[in-house]
Amino acid sequence: MIPIHPLDQDPRLTLPALEEGDFYAFHVMIKPAGAQCNLDCAYCFYLHKEDLLQQGKLPRMSESLLEAHIRQYIAAQTGPEVVFTWQGGEPTLMGLDFFRRVVELQARHAKPGQAIANDLQTNGILLDDEWCAFLKQHRFLVGLSIDGPAALHDAYRYSKGGKPTFERVMAAVQLLHRHAITFNALCVVNRLNARKPIDVYRFLRDEVRPRIIQFLPAVEPVSFRAVAPGYWNPDELPVSGSPRARPGQPDSVVADWSVDPEDWGYFLTRVWEEWLKRDFGRVFVDQFENVISQLLGRGAQNCVSGQICGKALAIEHDGSLYSCDHFVYPEYRLGHIREVHEGDMAFSERQQAFGFAKYQTLPAYCRGCRYLQLCWGECPKNRFVKTPDGEAGLNYLCPGLKKFYARIVADRAVFLGRMGMSTGNCII
Numbered sequence: 001m002i003p004i005h006p007l008d009q010d011p012r013l014t015l016p017a018l019e020e021g022d023f024y025a026f027h028v029m030i031k032p033a034g035a036q037c038n039l040d041c042a043y044c045f046y047l048h049k050e051d052l053l054q055q056g057k058l059p060r061m062s063e064s065l066l067e068a069h070i071r072q073y074i075a076a077q078t079g080p081e082v083v084f085t086w087q088g089g090e091p092t093l094m095g096l097d098f099f100r101r102v103v104e105l106q107a108r109h110a111k112p113g114q115a116i117a118n119d120l121q122t123n124g125i126l127l128d129d130e131w132c133a134f135l136k137q138h139r140f141l142v143g144l145s146i147d148g149p150a151a152l153h154d155a156y157r158y159s160k161g162g163k164p165t166f167e168r169v170m171a172a173v174q175l176l177h178r179h180a181i182t183f184n185a186l187c188v189v190n191r192l193n194a195r196k197p198i199d200v201y202r203f204l205r206d207e208v209r210p211r212i213i214q215f216l217p218a219v220e221p222v223s224f225r226a227v228a229p230g231y232w233n234p235d236e237l238p239v240s241g242s243p244r245a246r247p248g249q250p251d252s253v254v255a256d257w258s259v260d261p262e263d264w265g266y267f268l269t270r271v272w273e274e275w276l277k278r279d280f281g282r283v284f285v286d287q288f289e290n291v292i293s294q295l296l297g298r299g300a301q302n303c304v305s306g307q308i309c310g311k312a313l314a315i316e317h318d319g320s321l322y323s324c325d326h327f328v329y330p331e332y333r334l335g336h337i338r339e340v341h342e343g344d345m346a347f348s349e350r351q352q353a354f355g356f357a358k359y360q361t362l363p364a365y366c367r368g369c370r371y372l373q374l375c376w377g378e379c380p381k382n383r384f385v386k387t388p389d390g391e392a393g394l395n396y397l398c399p400g401l402k403k404f405y406a407r408i409v410a411d412r413a414v415f416l417g418r419m420g421m422s423t424g425n426c427i428i
Contacts, residue, residue, distance in 0.1 A: 013343050023078040026311045026346045029087045029325045034059030034317040037090040039123050042156040043190055043218045043257045048225040049328055061317040068337050069315060070105045076343025081115040092126040096134055103138050124172030132179035142183035148200035152193040156257055173208055185210035190218040191247050194263035197270040205283055214286040217264050219382050219396055220255045228329035229381040234392035240385045265400025269407045291408055294374050295426045304379040310355020313346060321345050323354045326381045363391040371405040373427055
């Protein structure tokens with residue numbers, strides 16, 4: 001057993017009292033290896049943090065910081081379950097001994113009656129039988145990154161030497177199935193695979209066979225390596241639908257691999273049609289389950305489509321806590337867990353303001369939109385275009401999102417009928 005390093009006593013939590021029946025809960029994505037990765041995916045939004053945050057050649061979370069995080073994270077939450085999410089970069093670079101220590105420390109600091117869960121987002125390259133035996137034994141939920149059939153996956157997901165990775169990822173798929181490990185497939189929808197929605201969906205459904213399919217739009221402004229979200233010059237933002245607000249155009253505001261807004265709407269709509277016709281109630285697609293929940297007035301299941309955000313933070317290998325995984329920039333650094341208790345930062349006035357700004361800063365164009373309660377402006381990191389009347393702060397994906405939501409609403413009688421409900425149950 002690796003010895004535990006002694007730590008100074010945690011600062012006292014200063015969170016205000018709650019009413020009976022309420023509890024404190026938040027989520028933190030942990031970056032134990034910083035931005036370091038064994039792949040060199042073209043569209044990665046995190047690799048540049050190595051330079052931006054001056055992480056050095058081998059960023060690693062120390063054991064003392066690991067224990068500080070585990071202890072503070074558990075202490076600050078009073079709900080029935082605490083979920084640890086391990087991301088990167090590539091978290092498996094930490095090695096199995098690190099994660100063996102993780103579960104030891106979690107068991108040591110867990111509260112009576114409070115469940116501890118772990119999930120791990122990985123490219124799958126380092127997985128082998130030993131890794132899978134551990135993940136199975138400790139019930140880790142695995143998220144595997146894969147972008148579709150070989151030609152589409154390998155277009156942007158390649159090794160440091162520029163070699164394709166599809167076959168290695170599919171080997172990981174077979175390992176996960178052989179060990180009966182629950183896993184999700186995370187597909188980044190980019191400028192290329194967005195035009196092949198049925199090919200991508202059927203491949204994931206039939207060949208990868210994950211528990212959940214998640215689609216994530218690849219969207220970053222060209223300045224993302226240096227300019228933090230929300231710090232764009234509003235005078236330089238293009239109007240939605242104009243040539244500069246689309247990838248591949250001269251002086252485009254987005255990186256070339258970003259999904260086109262219209263293609264994002266096309267992709268989601270075509271996959272929805274296939275899913276509703278053939279797979280409703282059988283295949284779990286994250287976006288579809290989420291929007292149905294919203295239509296029924298039961299709230300969003302993820303932060304990007306919720307009215308507020310701010311309860312999904314990120315901690316770097318050095319113990320610095322940031323407002324969000326997509327806001328790991330100096331401007332959004334909340335502090336260090338050695339100096340301020342993690343729970344106090346998570347529920348600080350500054351972080352609350354970050355979360356409420358999601359809807360407080362919406363342009364009038366969004367506030368008057370029929371689909372406001374399904375979208376809420378999507379993720380603030382993507383609000384770098386102007387509305388048709390020139391107001392800054394519109395989401396880059398807006399045209400595609402509108403097309404998708406229009407189709408969902410048009411089909412609501414179909415899927416509600418299969419659920420034994422009527423359109424009268426819908427908020428729209």
